[in-house]
Amino acid sequence: MLNIYEIVIGLEVHVELDTQSKMFCPCANRFGATPNTNVCPVCLGLPGSLPVLNEHTLVLALQAALALNCRVNPFSRFARKNYFYPDLPKAYQISQYELPLAGSGCLELFKDGEPARKVNIERLHLEEDAGKLLHDESHAFSHVDYNRCGVPLIEIVTNPDLRSPAETRLFLEALRRMLLYARVSDCKMEEGSLRCDANISLRPHGTKELGQKVEIKNMNSFKAVQRGLEYEVERQAAILNQGGRINQETRRWHEDKGVTSEMRTKEKDHDYRYFPEPDLPPLVVDAALLSKIRSNMPELPEFRYRRFTADYALSHYQAGIIISDPYLADFFEETTKLNNQPQKVANWLLGDVLKLLKQVDTDIETLPFKPSHLAELLMLIDGGKISGRTAKEVLEESFSAGKLPAEIVAEKGLGQISDTNELEQVVDDVLKKNSAAVRDHQEGKKNAFTFLVGSVMKATRGKANPVIVTALLQGKLDGSKQ
Amino acid sequence: MVGLKPTYGLVSRYGLVAFASSLDQIGPLTRDVRDCAIVLDIIAGYDRWDSTSVCREKEHYAAYLGGEVRGFKAALPLEYFGEGIEKPVSDVVMDAVGRCSRLGVELAEVSIPSTVYALPAYYLVATAEASSNLARYDGIQYGLSVRGKASLLALYQDTRKEGFGAEVKRRIMLGTYALSSGYYDAYYLKAMKMRTLIHNDFEKIFKDYDFIVTPTAPTAAFKIGERKDDPLTMYLSDICTISANLTGCPAVSIPCGFVGGMPVGLQVIGRPFDEGRMLQFCYCLEETLGIKGRLVAIAGEEGKEC
Numbered sequence: 001m002l003n004i005y006e007i008v009i010g011l012e013v014h015v016e017l018d019t020q021s022k023m024f025c026p027c028a029n030r031f032g033a034t035p036n037t038n039v040c041p042v043c044l045g046l047p048g049s050l051p052v053l054n055e056h057t058l059v060l061a062l063q064a065a066l067a068l069n070c071r072v073n074p075f076s077r078f079a080r081k082n083y084f085y086p087d088l089p090k091a092y093q094i095s096q097y098e099l100p101l102a103g104s105g106c107l108e109l110f111k112d113g114e115p116a117r118k119v120n121i122e123r124l125h126l127e128e129d130a131g132k133l134l135h136d137e138s139h140a141f142s143h144v145d146y147n148r149c150g151v152p153l154i155e156i157v158t159n160p161d162l163r164s165p166a167e168t169r170l171f172l173e174a175l176r177r178m179l180l181y182a183r184v185s186d187c188k189m190e191e192g193s194l195r196c197d198a199n200i201s202l203r204p205h206g207t208k209e210l211g212q213k214v215e216i217k218n219m220n221s222f223k224a225v226q227r228g229l230e231y232e233v234e235r236q237a238a239i240l241n242q243g244g245r246i247n248q249e250t251r252r253w254h255e256d257k258g259v260t261s262e263m264r265t266k267e268k269d270h271d272y273r274y275f276p277e278p279d280l281p282p283l284v285v286d287a288a289l290l291s292k293i294r295s296n297m298p299e300l301p302e303f304r305y306r307r308f309t310a311d312y313a314l315s316h317y318q319a320g321i322i323i324s325d326p327y328l329a330d331f332f333e334e335t336t337k338l339n340n341q342p343q344k345v346a347n348w349l350l351g352d353v354l355k356l357l358k359q360v361d362t363d364i365e366t367l368p369f370k371p372s373h374l375a376e377l378l379m380l381i382d383g384g385k386i387s388g389r390t391a392k393e394v395l396e397e398s399f400s401a402g403k404l405p406a407e408i409v410a411e412k413g414l415g416q417i418s419d420t421n422e423l424e425q426v427v428d429d430v431l432k433k434n435s436a437a438v439r440d441h442q443e444g445k446k447n448a449f450t451f452l453v454g455s456v457m458k459a460t461r462g463k464a465n466p467v468i469v470t471a472l473l474q475g476k477l478d479g480s481k482q
Numbered sequence: 483m484v485g486l487k488p489t490y491g492l493v494s495r496y497g498l499v500a501f502a503s504s505l506d507q508i509g510p511l512t513r514d515v516r517d518c519a520i521v522l523d524i525i526a527g528y529d530r531w532d533s534t535s536v537c538r539e540k541e542h543y544a545a546y547l548g549g550e551v552r553g554f555k556a557a558l559p560l561e562y563f564g565e566g567i568e569k570p571v572s573d574v575v576m577d578a579v580g581r582c583s584r585l586g587v588e589l590a591e592v593s594i595p596s597t598v599y600a601l602p603a604y605y606l607v608a609t610a611e612a613s614s615n616l617a618r619y620d621g622i623q624y625g626l627s628v629r630g631k632a633s634l635l636a637l638y639q640d641t642r643k644e645g646f647g648a649e650v651k652r653r654i655m656l657g658t659y660a661l662s663s664g665y666y667d668a669y670y671l672k673a674m675k676m677r678t679l680i681h682n683d684f685e686k687i688f689k690d691y692d693f694i695v696t697p698t699a700p701t702a703a704f705k706i707g708e709r710k711d712d713p714l715t716m717y718l719s720d721i722c723t724i725s726a727n728l729t730g731c732p733a734v735s736i737p738c739g740f741v742g743g744m745p746v747g748l749q750v751i752g753r754p755f756d757e758g759r760m761l762q763f764c765y766c767l768e769e770t771l772g773i774k775g776r777l778v779a780i781a782g783e784e785g786k787e788c
Contacts, residue, residue: 045618048497050532082614091617273661280503280533
């Protein structure tokens with residue numbers, strides 16, 4: 001029954017900008033601080049205080065606009081969005097309404113390195129964040145934390161171009177990647193620095209007219225967005241199949257129950273009484289500013305992808321994973337600069353490093369393990385100082401503590417023995433003690449040789465250079481045969 | 483009293499409890515023009531904490547006082563001397579203006595057709611902005627907070643019902659209405675357009691004239707508490723002064739005579755940031771009219787009744 005309908009989805013995405021200070025005052029923009037410590041008369045909305053735009057906010061918003069191929073409006077305005085809520089101390093949010101910072105953008109979704117789908121961006125505007133209510137079951141009242149009040153946001157509104165919950169998730173992942181690349185936000189949904197509301201409607205396939213849309217809120221992860229929308233598709237389809245009508249409403253997603261429920265209907269919808277913010281002059285973005293930002297733009301993912309497959313001869317698979325996180329891509333490039341073996345670097349990153357990252361559940365940019373560490377590790381392997389197996393051990397140790405691999409090798413005595421004289425003694429000793437195996441070997445038993453190599457390794461606690469050991473054994477055994 | 487409303491952006495609004503942000507300007511209210519200039523010298527200047535503050539070189543206003551006024555050009559707009567202005571009041575102002583011409587000030591009658599829009603435009607813009615500016619007095623963070631009932635809506639309603647007076651509530655309701663969806667275009671947007679028209683008219687006048695001279699109010703000063711129950715008459719008494727707020731131009735009001743024992747104000751509106759020459763002109767007028775002595779005499783008589 002579902003496939004008689006076409007799904008139409010549009011998104012409103014809020015992204016906190018990664019500035020040092022807030023949008024209109026010098027307070028720190030920092031997540032996780034003690035409640036109400038990053039506040040001042042301006043962000044608390046005290047009488048007599050006035051907003052002054054943090055210019056870095058504009059720079060980051062413009063970087064985002066350019067990354068999303070938007071047309072930047074040379075003249076835009078701030079507007080007041082009026083409503084009462086305890087987390088909004090001025091009882092209005094400074095936002096943009098009629099004249100947003102940017103519009104008419106788009107984001108390409110890629111499949112195997114090829115553009116597969118284009119999602120249009122209707123507008124991108126600047127606004128300030130509100131505070132946060134903290135509900136505590138043991139009290140009949142709630143607390144308010146104003147730390148987030150005045151944190152700069154961009155709101156990105158897409159056209160209703162998305163056609164399935166899964167595609168919506170892909171879009172969000174691509175958007176997140178793009179914004180990470182544009183270096184405008186850390187885009188952490190779990191910390192609220194990226195938030196998403198969705199408008200969704202169904203229409204019979206082949207019709208042009210849009211169905212009645214419903215807004216879904218409170219989806220706090222990419223997975224939740226997909227699940228919430230999937231639920232909503234089923235809900236709306238069931239109503240339509242029974243000949244019912246979809247109400248114009250806002251619904252809330254309940255992650256625990258896996259359902260949406262009515263939040264407010266059209267009749268109770270806010271009238272925000274927008275009007276131009278008289279405390280701030282119009283936002284003028286002249287050609288000089290725009291070209292300065294354009295020339296300082298960080299490299300965007302598709303360019304990097306192309307460069308990585310061309311310059312480093314990475315496979316599409318390797319390049320795809322490495323560029324998906326700009327910090328991982330940075331890590332790759334910096335390591336390669338120190339140790340020019342792109343394939344080896346990629347293999348270590350995609351194998352052991354990603355595995356360890358997953359285990360400790362952290363981001364590569366916050367690790368004490370740096371590109372110089374990985375480069376040194378590869379150097380130790382190449383120089384025959386440690387074996388591949390020892391290298392994994394050293395990596396694990398270096399990973400969390402950030403200690404240099406060479407130091408770990410020295411401290412723990414993990415260095416490979418490549419001294420022929422030293423190894424010759426051990427080999428002689430092993431041959432003496434294992435005359436039975438030597439005989440087996442001479443009779444042509446293949447695993448006897450492996451056993452002898454293993455015995456040498458055991459005697460050196462795995463530190464013997466296996467190539468030299470093999471050569472020495474070969475020489476001695478061949479010699480004794482003659 | 484001498485009152486000066488500086489050019490919008492000359493005096494920082496940081497710390498000023500906002501009423502109508504695009505109109506609000508802090509200005510001196512003083513006994514005479516010299517004090518007015520002295521206070522302005524202190525309070526004027528750029529402030530980076532007010533984004534509407536204008537960055538320009540600081541001036542020394544008191545230094546303008548006593549300067550020659552010969553050759554200054556003043557425009558007398560017909561609209562400010564006719565209908566709605568009490569005849570005795572406009573006569574007193576005209577009489578004072580007549581003295582200016584003897585000092586060598588060139589006078590000419592002009593017309594500012596957009597004047598009729600000033601009052602409605604002002605009361606739409608001002609109340610709209612006030613409804614937003616006064617929304618923060620909601621009982622959550624500071625000030626009065628009436629918390630008898632266990633609902634957020636009741637807290638808002640009871641706090642604001644108890645905390646605001648009748649005139650404030652009237653203005654909040656007017657402004658909220660003007661900004662409401664479906665009415666915005668008809669009221670707020672139209673008011674902003676009227677504001678532009680008035681601004682253009684003023685600019686045109688200031689191409690040829692230094693000042694616009696008008697009565698400060700349609701009547702002589704009224705007694706304390708005399709008319710507070712009649713809001714419309716109160717709004718109408720602003721009719722002469724609000725154009726200066728709407729255009730952002732500076733304006734000075736000085737007493738220029740008396741009607742029925744109460745002082746009559748004369749208003750001088752000038753070009754943006756021309757406060758220096760306006761004060762120079764007003765200082766000269768104040769001297770010529772000998773108004774300070776006459777004010778002291780009246781204050782003395784009133785004093786006896788107390």
